[in-house]
Amino acid sequence: MKKNISYSILALSALMLIASCKTKAPEIEGYKLMWHDEFDGKKLNSSYWNREVRPAGWTNHELQAYTEEDENIYVEDGKLVLRALQFPLKSGSFYYTSGKVQTSNKVHFTYGKVVARAKAPKGKGLWPAIWMMPSEDKFGNWPVSGEIDIMEVLGNETNKTYGTIHYGSPHAQKQGTYITPEGTPDFSDDFHTYEVEWEPGIFRWYIDGNLFYVENNWFAKSRAGESFDYPAPFNEDFFIQLNLAVGGDWPGKPGPDTDFENAKFEIDYVRVYQKEHYDTNVTKPTAKVPEPDENGNYIHNSFFSYDEPLNDGKDWTFLTASAGEGKATIANGLLKVETVNAGTVAHSIQVVHPGINMKKGTKYRIQFDAKAEEARKIRVAITAPEVNWTRYFPDTETDIGTDWKTYTYEFTMNYDDDPFGRLEYNMGKLGSTSTVYFKNVTVTELK
Numbered sequence: 001m002k003k004n005i006s007y008s009i010l011a012l013s014a015l016m017l018i019a020s021c022k023t024k025a026p027e028i029e030g031y032k033l034m035w036h037d038e039f040d041g042k043k044l045n046s047s048y049w050n051r052e053v054r055p056a057g058w059t060n061h062e063l064q065a066y067t068e069e070d071e072n073i074y075v076e077d078g079k080l081v082l083r084a085l086q087f088p089l090k091s092g093s094f095y096y097t098s099g100k101v102q103t104s105n106k107v108h109f110t111y112g113k114v115v116a117r118a119k120a121p122k123g124k125g126l127w128p129a130i131w132m133m134p135s136e137d138k139f140g141n142w143p144v145s146g147e148i149d150i151m152e153v154l155g156n157e158t159n160k161t162y163g164t165i166h167y168g169s170p171h172a173q174k175q176g177t178y179i180t181p182e183g184t185p186d187f188s189d190d191f192h193t194y195e196v197e198w199e200p201g202i203f204r205w206y207i208d209g210n211l212f213y214v215e216n217n218w219f220a221k222s223r224a225g226e227s228f229d230y231p232a233p234f235n236e237d238f239f240i241q242l243n244l245a246v247g248g249d250w251p252g253k254p255g256p257d258t259d260f261e262n263a264k265f266e267i268d269y270v271r272v273y274q275k276e277h278y279d280t281n282v283t284k285p286t287a288k289v290p291e292p293d294e295n296g297n298y299i300h301n302s303f304f305s306y307d308e309p310l311n312d313g314k315d316w317t318f319l320t321a322s323a324g325e326g327k328a329t330i331a332n333g334l335l336k337v338e339t340v341n342a343g344t345v346a347h348s349i350q351v352v353h354p355g356i357n358m359k360k361g362t363k364y365r366i367q368f369d370a371k372a373e374e375a376r377k378i379r380v381a382i383t384a385p386e387v388n389w390t391r392y393f394p395d396t397e398t399d400i401g402t403d404w405k406t407y408t409y410e411f412t413m414n415y416d417d418d419p420f421g422r423l424e425y426n427m428g429k430l431g432s433t434s435t436v437y438f439k440n441v442t443v444t445e446l447k
Helices: 014-019
Strands: 032-037 064-066 073-076 079-083 085-088 094-098 100-102 112-119 126-134 147-152 160-167 172-179 192-199 202-207 210-215 238-246 264-274 317-320 324-331 334-342 349-358 363-372 376-384 390-400 405-412 418-426 436-446
Touching: 064 238, 079 100, 079 238, 094 238, 112 126, 112 147, 126 264, 147 192, 160 192, 160 202, 160 210, 172 202, 172 210, 238 264, 317 324, 324 349, 334 349, 349 376, 349 436, 363 376, 363 390, 376 436, 390 405, 390 418, 418 436
Parallel strands: 064 094
Antiparallel strands: 032 264, 073 079, 079 264, 085 094, 100 238, 112 192, 112 264, 126 147, 126 238, 147 160, 160 172, 192 202, 202 210, 317 349, 324 334, 334 436, 349 418, 363 405, 363 436, 376 390, 376 418
């Protein structure tokens, strides 16, 4: 089966398509160029793009109002510019406007390679994105009918980008990240090429031609409990969206140093390629379900008896976010977590262990020994990274003293089965940067 771009694009002859862009898009072996916009005209091509108008707070508690004004959306020097503006209010707060464009009812397609070259703005609270939404909510309202995020960058962390799919009920997601190598331009320093290959049963994300994430496992389930055959919901037409958000649940509010003179998301081009044929006869992969050891324990390296990489996403992993700075090391039977900057949220400094098989109705015990160089608080949780960060064991604030102490928590898992539960120790913005030590960590399934 092969689905092509539809509606207005199908009505264009090959000559008109070539003539619409002065810049010729390159060919890619194994693909046919189906549509592209090089933004080499004097204004946004309204045959391709809609200017979306939305009020502030419309979604994700974002602060900007999306307008159709040329000060927020314009073409300049062969690039589309989406610009965020800040206006002071008498109350002392600010009002924000920005730009969002999308191809709904004009350019939509099923399967293909989407390639975009763009430069993100720098500054806390700025949130540019290149993403796709379904042309019809065939399986149900968001997120049931899916969302494909090709690029998202947070303005306070411009060395990192995210590739994500959202789907299901309850809301689930799969996400990969890419961090620019030290000493190279980050996503606000220069233009980078963002790419997703969307094929039946698989997604691949690339940065500057470098593959950084592959995903082939998801589901489609409505709020009424109806299930749809894989690879739904990602087997229907989607359209493209480009926007620059301000604030919201993820990036937080702009800071006093956020430079709105340069709050510009610049897009050099967007190109869509398709193969001549896609084999839609695909089956859902069988997820490998973690198994506990003979004692019912799901934690690997519970006693920190060997060193292991803490940045590979396997077993013990150290993470920072939202201005958090620190490091973690394993030595002498201990996990040591040092904090340089506690960041702006509790999970700014975080040690996690994935692979906890959460089964509905099953009782679990979390147990560990810990101490700190100075008395402080941490938060303990078991979360669902792939089910909208549901808290199977809720964030529990724990007082850690300067002497070793054993901490024990028992709980019953009351949600649907999830083999991808994750133990978390959060040590970010909790009033201290004191170093914390852990040993003898277990998460045990109780019979």
